[in-house]
Amino acid sequence: MFGVSANSQQRPPVDHPDGEVLRISDLSKIYMMGEVRVDALKHISLEFQAGELAVLLGASGSGKSTLLNIIGGLDVPSSGKLFFHGREMTAATEAELTAYRRRSIGFVFQFYNLISSLSALENVQLVTEIAENPMEAKEALRLVGLGDRLNHFPAQLSGGEQQRVAIARAVAKRPELLLCDEPTGALDFQTGKLVLDVIEKVNRELGTTTLVITHNASIAGMADRVVRLRSGELSEDRRNLTRMSPSELVW
């Protein structure tokens, strides 16, 4: 399943009609924020293909994080269905969702969410210890260019480095789906590009289906596909003709 790998910097977008990884049908999410009712998602339907790198664009509050959380099995929709390889995840039990997250999903968060009491290596080991066929924790860190900072604690790392540890942690289990929630949101331009580079590299080299959430439209250039959400509704779903290298992005 990691066989998809094209080597060019600019390559044609992936299109695998039979390689459907994820299907979302008529998904809605309503939740209460204190005493306020929030319609976070309204009747969303989408599919994602294996190896695809998709960018989910949307302003703050557009529902993109909610969508990502539902895809990742962290949250459940109010209505609608989610299929992973044809299996209905919205009908899964708590234990099945845990197994789903453990085996198939890699998360990268805006605020890195590293465990501050564990070193970079240990943060990655947190995953490799419970995953089924993980890569070496050190290898994952080398992949994100941190082979020399294994024993540093989060507090001793820069924001970009912390985010790269988080990416190493997410990909070390060789997930089928890498979900990145505003991975550059807390980073400056240069560092942000470095992090996107790593995400792109993982997608390219490992063939991991990758969803990147961002409010930054400039990032859309690096994707195979761009999905835009507005107030919980799907407002745009397009494919890029060419994928740009993150280093070429400007914002």
Next chain:
Amino acid sequence: MKALQRKLLRELMRLKGQMLAVAAVVACGISVFVSMSSVKHSLEVSRQRYYNRFRFADVFVQVKRAPDFYRETVSRIPGVASVSTRITADVTLDVPGLDEPATARLVSIPEYRTPVLNDLFLKKGRYIEPGKPEEVIASKPFLEANHLAPGDRISAVINGRKRNLLIVGMGLSPEYIYEVQPGSFFPDKRRFGVFWMGRRSLESVLDMSGAFNDLSLTLAHGASEKDVIMRLDNLFKRYGSLGAYGRSEHLSDRFIVDEIKQVGIQITFLPVVFLAVAVFLLNIVLRRIVATQRDQIAVLKAIGYSNEDVGLHYLGFAMIPTAFGAVAGTLLGAWLGRGLMNIYAEFYNFAELVYYFRFEDVALSVLLSFAAAILGALGAVRSAVRLPPADAMRPDSPVLYKPGFFDRESLRKKIPVSLRIIVRNLERRPWKAALSVLMISLSVAILIAGRYTYDSLDRMVQVEFTRKHREDVTVIFNNPMPPSVRFNIASLDGVLEHEYYREEPVRMSFGHRVRRQSIKGMESAEGLQRLIDKANRQLSLPPDGILLTSTLAELLGVRPGDKLQVDFLQGWQRHRELLVSGTIDEILGLSAYMNLGALNRLAGDGGALNAAYLRLDQAKAGKLYTTFKGMPGVSGIMMLKAMKESFDELIAQSMNTSTVILTSFACVLAFAVVYNGARISLSERARELTSLRVLGMTKGEISFILLGEQALLTMAAIPVGFLIGIALSALLAHALSSELYRLPLVFSAFNFLFAFMVIVLVSVVSAILVRRRLTNLDMVEVLKTRE
């Protein structure tokens, strides 16, 4: 080691102050449990083994003089397994190096060593040899207290004649595990000892050939003690029996059984308090950890850790300090238990007092502490497990504050902002504040209860040795004396005041309740001896009728105004009806008081006296003591001063040890609760307080907000703790009271002051520790972190 375990250990290290506090509280509870359980078990086993090995009797009876063949008669009573008869007598001793006369209880033993009931354990030296009437074996505590050893000589006045005795052995007997002079409550090792002497020699010096005055027997399995006692009473009525009794009325056994019971009470009561506090501490600490790690919990779940993994991880925060506490508590408990047994060894004379450290006690205590840990962690762990990962990603929504009582317009202007923050914070979570107050007050209560026993003993000493008794010595006659004995005593040079009493053994009955009891006939209750109750009030002696101690009245089920049936056991053996004229709540023993004249009239024998209270001219006391040492008719002398000294040495010392232990444990408890409260509060409010710093408040002002809240809680806890402490002491007093003694409920001002000062000190120390953290808060860092 797994990464998750490493996270646990590192974070425990970071919270080591709080975790140590939890571990210390657990350790205190476990150590009390382990030490007391093992002490209780050790005492029980030591007692049982001693009784079995040296054949401690089941039923005892003392008579004036009964012919030897009654031994046979008694052994034929159904249910009697074996019988021993003996001759016993109390005599005065002239102990080298001791001015005052001492008292020896002479107990006969066979000339040739054969197994008998209440056999003696020869600790040192040898058994007596036949044909050597001067040879005796003396009790260990007496010999040791007087620095005597086998080979030494000592002179005694037996039946009016001075005899030189040779101590050949040092012994102990199951009958005298608690060795006190008859009529006394507290041991005076220097002035009272048991001497075992050959039967033939005692027969000849006491003119008791072919007779005995003391019989003890063991019961066959399943025999009724009550029936045997009834038969014995019928049999020996005309031989001057004062009534047969079982082990439960045997003074020595009584003391040990009571002691074991009291240890049992401590096993339940203290560990429960400590473990309850541990549950509370774990609860607040863990809730805090889970609250601050919401995002980490979410990440763990997002990564694929199951709810069980996460739950167990947070349970670890409770289990590890508890495990530390359990191990430390067990070790401390083993050490404390051994120390306590050494104190008991001073107090109780066992042939061998073995310290049994039981695995079951340790296992049970570990089980208990882990149950406490789980109970304490449960809420927090459950919320960690239940936390939906997507929610956990979002920071907690701000807590809803509503205008409270102190926000009313009228009050608002008078209260400064910092104080308003404190009050609002307390108002917002009243249950949490109440629980904190309760926990701090529990440590105050333990301080109060710990020192209460000290005050209580102080009162006991004051009443029993000072207010109740003004005499210097009590001279006990070996036979009842006619009233004319006063003139002999009054003529002695150096006697300043003298007063007499009669002690008449009777059987009292009311309805179906019956008790053997002696009535004390007093000349007056305003002279050398007084009637002082537990509350230190003086009572007067009723002109007629009988005054009973409250416990005795309760046992008999009588109330003032009731008519009590009284059977005299000696003399004319009259049966009389007596009006209960009142009750007195005394500290020690069970007593019945009457006016001497009224008692004499009731007995109808023209009057008899059993002992004299004397106040002596101290300059002439030495000479008087010498006179008493050689005076026939005097069986013993009790000295108030000596009894007080021995009380101070033995009882007070052991009580002080337990007070010190309890006080230190209460300090640990107080510190753990106060320090943890402040730390939790700091962690909860760090962001808010730092924001206030950013807005321009000084370090002093934010310290005031944080520590002021703690101070307010502590101040509220002190009076509550006083009340709980008083209730706890009353409960203790009730639980520890027995027929032997009742602890008076008294509290000195110092007790409250001491508890107050300890809590203030503990609060100041934890405030200093927390303030250091507070002033070191990095403004930029704190504001950067989420939550």
